[in-house]
Amino acid sequence: ADRLTAVLDHHPRRQLGPVPGRSGWQQQAQRLGQRARFALDRLGSLQQAGKVSAENLQAMVMDNEVYQAGQVLPDLLKFCASELGDDVARLTPLCAALKAWDGRADLNSGIGFVYFQRIMTSMQGVASRWRVVFDPQNPIHTPSGLAIENPQVASALRAAMLAAVDEVAKAGLSPESKWGDIQVSSLSGKPIPIHGGPAGLGVYNAMQTIAGKDGKREVVSGTSYLQVVTFDEQGPRAQGLLAFSESSNPQSAHSRDQAEAFSKKQWSELPFTEQQIKADPAYQVQVISEEGSR
Template structure:
């Protein structure tokens, strides 16, 4: 256990970041502390001189690495810890407790959301206006349509998700249905053959003619 000096005094820091799984999944604990540390330290995805080993295009997986520990980084970490402690938020809270999408069709029910900001080095981008007064992250921007295609002996095997779902009307059952599936990482197998399309069709069939 170490004492980190911040503008608010000495704070006892338990190794939350050491136990963080280095992911931004819903059950990842400590990701929010890293996020605010990174923001307060003023780093970005273009930062290079803050690392002892700078980015090397011949070794993109392992570089950059070994963050330089300075008065600025110590201050940023201490301030990030103090920020959440002052709001009564556990440093080892899961990301899904703090980061979510609101379902207006169900009284603003929270849909826990994984992902993070590109500046954190996250490929799965999910962002909003930033941390709010309560210390939460309300997501309103990120991936839209995602699709994967493979092939088997019968032809294409396609899975997809529309992260925003299909209906802006909050009274419709499709308002946040795929958002919830996206939260659960539950892909939808898309129909390909005529019989599959017919079985899964919703609503009336409209035929277009020239």
């Protein structure tokens, strides 16, 4: 982080503690973002299990877990199972979608993810929403839990759910809609389904979108270049992906190739040795010189 106070939280599990007053820094509690919490939690689990492999890291980037879902989805479902009163008919489809959702922002993830996004966006303004508030001594796992037992939070949640129902209906999305039908990249003409989601929800494969046509979300920024490197007796082995392709010209053969590979989670082997480089069928040598140069 680039803030002076972040020096206090150089590592969530090994905090430096109070900084002397003469340093001019005030000790302030620094909340970790959902994405950082996901990364630390996932890496901690992998390290406990043994060595971290390239496949582990690829899955970490591309399994598209929505980390915040693990913190609040049980409470959302518990609220759904309570007495919904006059709103039961309107909220039943939403609750069914949340229950069926796989907790991910993957291409095949259901409409429950869209409802989840809308609900959590609305709940951001509710200061008392957390059951377990932020603890600077446990920054990875706090805050967490929706305090649905709090009447103010329950009322705000009901309103957020009803608003989500209206927004999804207005967008023209159906109960069968998948995330891959909604989040797309259309820069090359024909829409390409793109997995990933908002970093604020703890999706490591972060994507930023704007509203498009027919309820779709157009990707405008986010994950760009991915590379995983391992080392063995034969040297480095690298795999990579360029998520947004190489050309912005829709007529180019390279306007869709990498974006489609990203959509399909198809990593490419990257050559390193001279032998590997020359083995590329497209390999060629081009000598460039300046006329009159010495």
